[in-house]
Amino acid sequence: MNKVVGTLIAGVMCVTLILILSNQLPSYIGQKSVLKKKEGTSESHALNQQGVGFLKKGKFQKAVEKFRAAGAMEPKDLVIAHNLSLGLARLSKVNGNSAGSRRSEALLKEALNLWPENPEALNSLSFRYYEDGRYRDAWNLAVRLAAFNPDLPHLSDYIARLKGLMEEDKGMVAEEGQYFRLLYSGARQLEFEGELLFILQEQMDSLTAALGIFPSHPIDVLLMTKDLGEKAKPVDPVFKGIYDGRIRLYPGDSLNDREMWTGTVRHEMVHALLHQAGGILPAWFQEGVAQKLGERPSAGKALEMKRALRNAMEGVFTPDLLSYGDSFVSLPADERNLAYADSYLFIEYLEGKYGENMIPVIVSDLQQGLTLEEAMRAFTKKDISDLQADFIKDLQKEG
Numbered sequence: 122m123n124k125v126v127g128t129l130i131a132g133v134m135c136v137t138l139i140l141i142l143s144n145q146l147p148s149y150i151g152q153k154s155v156l157k158k159k160e161g162t163s164e165s166h167a168l169n170q171q172g173v174g175f176l177k178k179g180k181f182q183k184a185v186e187k188f189r190a191a192g193a194m195e196p197k198d199l200v201i202a203h204n205l206s207l208g209l210a211r212l213s214k215v216n217g218n219s220a221g222s223r224r225s226e227a228l229l230k231e232a233l234n235l236w237p238e239n240p241e242a243l244n245s246l247s248f249r250y251y252e253d254g255r256y257r258d259a260w261n262l263a264v265r266l267a268a269f270n271p272d273l274p275h276l277s278d279y280i281a282r283l284k285g286l287m288e289e290d291k292g293m294v295a296e297e298g299q300y301f302r303l304l305y306s307g308a309r310q311l312e313f314e315g316e317l318l319f320i321l322q323e324q325m326d327s328l329t330a331a332l333g334i335f336p337s338h339p340i341d342v343l344l345m346t347k348d349l350g351e352k353a354k355p356v357d358p359v360f361k362g363i364y365d366g367r368i369r370l371y372p373g374d375s376l377n378d379r380e381m382w383t384g385t386v387r388h389e390m391v392h393a394l395l396h397q398a399g400g401i402l403p404a405w406f407q408e409g410v411a412q413k414l415g416e417r418p419s420a421g422k423a424l425e426m427k428r429a430l431r432n433a434m435e436g437v438f439t440p441d442l443l444s445y446g447d448s449f450v451s452l453p454a455d456e457r458n459l460a461y462a463d464s465y466l467f468i469e470y471l472e473g474k475y476g477e478n479m480i481p482v483i484v485s486d487l488q489q490g491l492t493l494e495e496a497m498r499a500f501t502k503k504d505i506s507d508l509q510a511d512f513i514k515d516l517q518k519e520g
Contacts, residue, residue: 167195169201172208181212206236210245223337224490225249237267253397254341254366256286289352293343298322300329305344317344325386332394333481334488338392342386343365345376361385364392388415399487404449405442406493408461410466411478415472423469426462431516433459442467442509466470470512475501 172187188205195201209232211226226249232242247262260283264314264404267276275404293304296318321342329335345353355371356363361381368389375381391411395402412418418505420428434440438456440463472479479500486496 123482146314163203165191165198168194169204172204172376176204176208176211181208181215184208185212202235203239205244206232206239207236210239210242216502232400237265240266240270240273245267252366252401253338255338256366258281259283260287276473289343292349296329300325301340301342303342303344306346306348308348311347313344321382324383325390328390328394328414331481332391332398332484334398334484337397340390342389343367345368345369345371347373362389364389364396366396368393375489384416387417388412391415395484395487398484399493401447402487402493403442404445404447404460405464405467408449409464412461412465413468413472414480418465423466427466427516429436430459430462430466434513434517440467440509440513442505467509467512470515471501471508474511 152174155179168191168236172184172191175181175184175187185205185208187199188208189455192198192201207491213232214226226246229242229246229249232239233307236242243262243266247266248258250256250259250262255450260280263276263283266273267280270276277294282303290304292307294307294310295305296315297317298321303321305313305317316502347353353371355361355369359372361375362368362385368386370385370389372382372385388411391414395407395410440459441465444446445452445460445464449460452460468480481499483493483496486499487493491499494505497503497508503507503511
């Protein structure tokens with residue numbers, strides 16, 4: 122491990138657990154029940170056929186428009202309703218861009234109102250709830266999906282995982298705050314009652330102001346103290362917290378270390394808020410912003426990170442933001458620490474060059490449905506690859 126960089130990060134990361142079911146779902150577009158529509162007016166039939174054509178080509182917005190027009194003429198036609206439901210389910214993946222997008226969720230709910238058995242909508246909405254830590258809602262939809270598609274690969278494992286997550290709260294006390302819920306061991310209620318809730322609320326208020334975003338639904342914060350047994354063990358002992366739809370904090374013996382505790386809490390809160398704004402975002406953006414607004418490294422620590430990154434670049438390491446993927450969890454330890462430094466310094470560089478309002482503006486664009494690439498380009502007038510090249514030149518010229 123790079124010891125210099127290793128001392129600079131607070132030992133926090135974002136873990137995203139992804140179970141892809143959609144590739145296993147059957148395609149309904151080619152079925153005769155969809156294409157052979159005989160009843161209704163010739164105009165509604167033509168609109169429906171046009172919609173099917175757009176759907177096959179992946180032009181979901183146009184397909185939905187055609188199906189809506191056909192449905193207005195034939196409101197009781199099940200074929201049109203099913204086609205519109207499929208179009209909405211597929212449009213949700215494009216229009217919302219994010220797992221937490223309200224627009225995307227609304228499209229999926231409309232799809233299920235039209236066709237309650239739509240497997241694509243059931244799967245997508247269940248997974249969106251799963252990503253957001255809304256496990257009971259996710260489980261309810263997964264069970265409905267299983268009733269209609271009992272042989273769908275991986276579905277039984279997914280349902281079992283959701284059931285386990287729903288039972289995770291047993292033996293834990295819950296305290297409600299604004300925008301979040303704190304859960305911790307019932308055996309330690311007298312020790313924590315009130316104080317931790319105040320700290321969490323204070324940090325959440327600070328971050329919502331810095332990011333310009335308020336949670337669309339409450340965030341669960343689990344305090345995983347050692348007396349909770351096996352479930353209190355982190356993925357890696359070096360990490361003090363993770364976000365996987367819920368914030369899980371692993372304080373160990375550091376609860377009395379207010380600086381460490383607060384930095385960890387803030388870091389994971391940033392992950393949770395970014396996820397609700399833009400879904401699964403690239404790791405470099407998540408971790409860069411989480412360090413910048415969460416841990417808030419001192420000027421001295423930032424300088425040490427810069428020196429460590431420069432030293433690594435003199436060897437075999439080449440900064441490549443896009444290579445980090447959606448999480449740092451699979452990176453080797455040395456590369457992971459350099460990735461944290463790279464991500465933080467890149468965000469700091471962008472703020473210095475383009476203004477301190479960069480982060481809230483980009484977060485606002487993400488909430489409106491833009492991808493991160495689109496939001497970055499709109500703000501800086503450059504692609505991410507070009508911005509990274511500028512950053513590397515700036516890093517090198519400072520000697």
